Amino acid sequence: MKRRVFTPWDALVVAGLLAVNLVAWAPGRPGRPTGYRITSQTGSRTVAADTGRIEVAGPLGTTVIEVGDRSARIVDSPCPLKLCVRTGALDRPGRVAACLPNRVALEALGPGGDVDAVGR
Amino acid sequence: MRWDAEPTARAAHMGFLIALAGALQVLELLLPAPVPWARLGLANAPVLAALVLWGPGPGLWVGVGKVVVGALFTGRFLTPGFFLSAGGTLAAVAVMAAAVRLPMLGFVGVSALGAEAHLLTQLALASVLLRTPAVWALVPLAGTLALASGVVTGWVASGVVRVAQEDLGYPPATGGNRATSSPSART
Numbered sequence: 001m002k003r004r005v006f007t008p009w010d011a012l013v014v015a016g017l018l019a020v021n022l023v024a025w026a027p028g029r030p031g032r033p034t035g036y037r038i039t040s041q042t043g044s045r046t047v048a049a050d051t052g053r054i055e056v057a058g059p060l061g062t063t064v065i066e067v068g069d070r071s072a073r074i075v076d077s078p079c080p081l082k083l084c085v086r087t088g089a090l091d092r093p094g095r096v097a098a099c100l101p102n103r104v105a106l107e108a109l110g111p112g113g114d115v116d117a118v119g120r
Numbered sequence: 121m122r123w124d125a126e127p128t129a130r131a132a133h134m135g136f137l138i139a140l141a142g143a144l145q146v147l148e149l150l151l152p153a154p155v156p157w158a159r160l161g162l163a164n165a166p167v168l169a170a171l172v173l174w175g176p177g178p179g180l181w182v183g184v185g186k187v188v189v190g191a192l193f194t195g196r197f198l199t200p201g202f203f204l205s206a207g208g209t210l211a212a213v214a215v216m217a218a219a220v221r222l223p224m225l226g227f228v229g230v231s232a233l234g235a236e237a238h239l240l241t242q243l244a245l246a247s248v249l250l251r252t253p254a255v256w257a258l259v260p261l262a263g264t265l266a267l268a269s270g271v272v273t274g275w276v277a278s279g280v281v282r283v284a285q286e287d288l289g290y291p292p293a294t295g296g297n298r299a300t301s302s303p304s305a306r307t
Contacts, residue, residue, distance in 0.1 A: 006275075
């Protein structure tokens with residue numbers, strides 16, 4: 001018997017991996033972000049809530065971040081797919097938006113952040 | 121003549137698969153990518169085909185050949201992207217070599233596991249390289265894209281293997297997919 005292209009087990013594997021991927025959608029911790037960490041090529045810095053518009057330089061150009069009172073988001077970035085923009089507003093501590101092509105990451109900070117420090 | 125009596129023929133076919141992988145990587149440069157180092161991943165189809173046809177050793181060689189030839193073609197040899205690609209491919213080869221031993225899995229399942237391993241390894245290396253865990257935020261979107269490409273890649277690999285087995289006379293080689301009677305090559 002030759003290896004088949006697709007078996008019921010394959011469907012199970014694909015569904016399982018899909019579930020793993022979606023669970024990784026960091027839901028964030030309850031509460032409001034107290035600040036945001038912006039990581040770029042030149043290093044990492046922390047900004048307070050309601051800082052407003054921030055422009056971050058990267059290898060491809062400028063990534064524009066908007067830090068509001070309750071949430072922050074990447075509003076524009078010179079990358080092809082704009083996954084970072086589509087991530088939307090970070091309104092809970094622990095949520096992250098990242099533009100890998102331009103090497104910029106935005107992370108919401110807040111209470112209970114120590115748990116996530118394990119991955120670092 | 122049995123295929124394994126002709127190491128020269130197998131070497132030629134392995135070389136063909138490596139060249140195919142290299143060419144696919146160049147073609148994929150024309151497509152948009154979520155991150156500079158990530159591609160659709162069709163070049164993994166020849167690697168999976170080699171694993172199924174000849175086992176882990178040749179699969180690894182085609183994987184290494186794919187990374188090196190692809191990097192030379194695309195001008196990324198020994199850049200950070202090269203190491204992400206190498207790490208991802210090695211992980212994918214390891215995972216697929218294990219998965220291919222499970223007879224209940226088809227090409228699509230094996231390929232999906234390989235694609236996920238490829239992506240997660242790349243993100244792990246990227247998080248070290250960029251010194252931020254923030255790259256893991258890409259898992260939901262990039263992982264789902266990788267999974268989709270893994271399904272397509274598995275389907276493509278099954279086509280490559282079918283051609284090899286039906287037109288070139290290679291026997292089914294790994295997992296529970298051996299022919300019941302001793303396979304003889306067609307002429």
